[in-house]
Amino acid sequence: MRDELYRETRPSHGPEEDEVARLVKEGLEYEALRGAERLAGLELRVMRALEERRARARRSPRRSPARRLLEVLEGLRAPRPARALAATAAALAIFALGFLVGSWASDPFVAERGVEFVIYHPEARQVSLAISYPVEGRPEWQDIPMKKRDGLWYISLQLPPGTYEYGFKIDGEWWAYDPAADYLVRSADNTVNAVREIRVGSPRRDTS
């Protein structure tokens, strides 16, 4: 259709335009009706596809967060032996720290409900949680300042079921290798983000 047909005109919702709306509806409803034969058994095909995916997932169980973290670290650069060793050591240190902090920090937060994000960083002057949070149904990144106590930065959020990408801004520097994450993802701009999946009825998560 020629471009000049899109030229701006003053809005006029006259009977001809209502006729156009009616014709669009009639046309597509008619075509949908005609498609009934084509769609026969679609639900069975969808169910079969879902069953197959479920069976595949059972055959190859999900990789653990530790495995994913190591894969991300290994993928950061060409793995020269020393660098790979350092990356592995760093991953182990982060997990050990996370375990210790998690054990230590579980008590102080039992009074708070919600999903807890914790990071141990006594030298940091300012730490915030950057999280992709749904605003009016669409995910938007938000910076939420974290509270500090004894070198531990923490925040507890009430999150509805969903998948949340997040990371920590430590004095402006991005860090997302959170041991409490369900997994890590690499975003389009090559940044690594942590992810937590909150499901309906899922138990309250432990601290990292």
Add this chain to the structure above:
Amino acid sequence: MGEGELRLVQQALQGDIDAWGEIVRRYKSAVYGVALGILGNPADAEDIVQDAFIRAYENLHRYDLKRKFSTWLFTITANLCKNKLRRERFFAPLKGLSQIRGGEDPAETVAREERCSRVQEALQELDEKYRTPLVLRYYSDLEYKEIAEALGIPEGTVKTRIHRGKQALKHWLEAKGVIESAR
């Protein structure tokens, strides 16, 4: 969403694939209409419908139970269609219409087929950015705000595109004699 459908969705959330099959049965025709309106090709539309229901099931935990379920499904479908068009940058025009079975007046059947075929042609002549909001507005009955959220564009842009798209359709249908010119 009706109480029965809410229960089906909740059962599906617990992993009940049969419940999801019932959801597919109820919505497949409406979702197909959206896909066909945007893509213009029945075979592609069918593929997208199947894909949309699989994606929706796998992302069901992201569905906000307070939102209208059909709107969420149409959003997934419209975006899958847009992605497909983006990937392919072309689409086949709607092929010739097959005969419809039924007991209605043959003359009316022919007239309606002709009319609907013209509308489909006109829709496929429209640029996708005008076509998708039109389909969501007039076929799926979504509000401007819902379309804006579904397509990730401002509500004002949705209104402008629908208005211009409708004007373009009107000119095209007038030129083909499907509707009478007001002039």
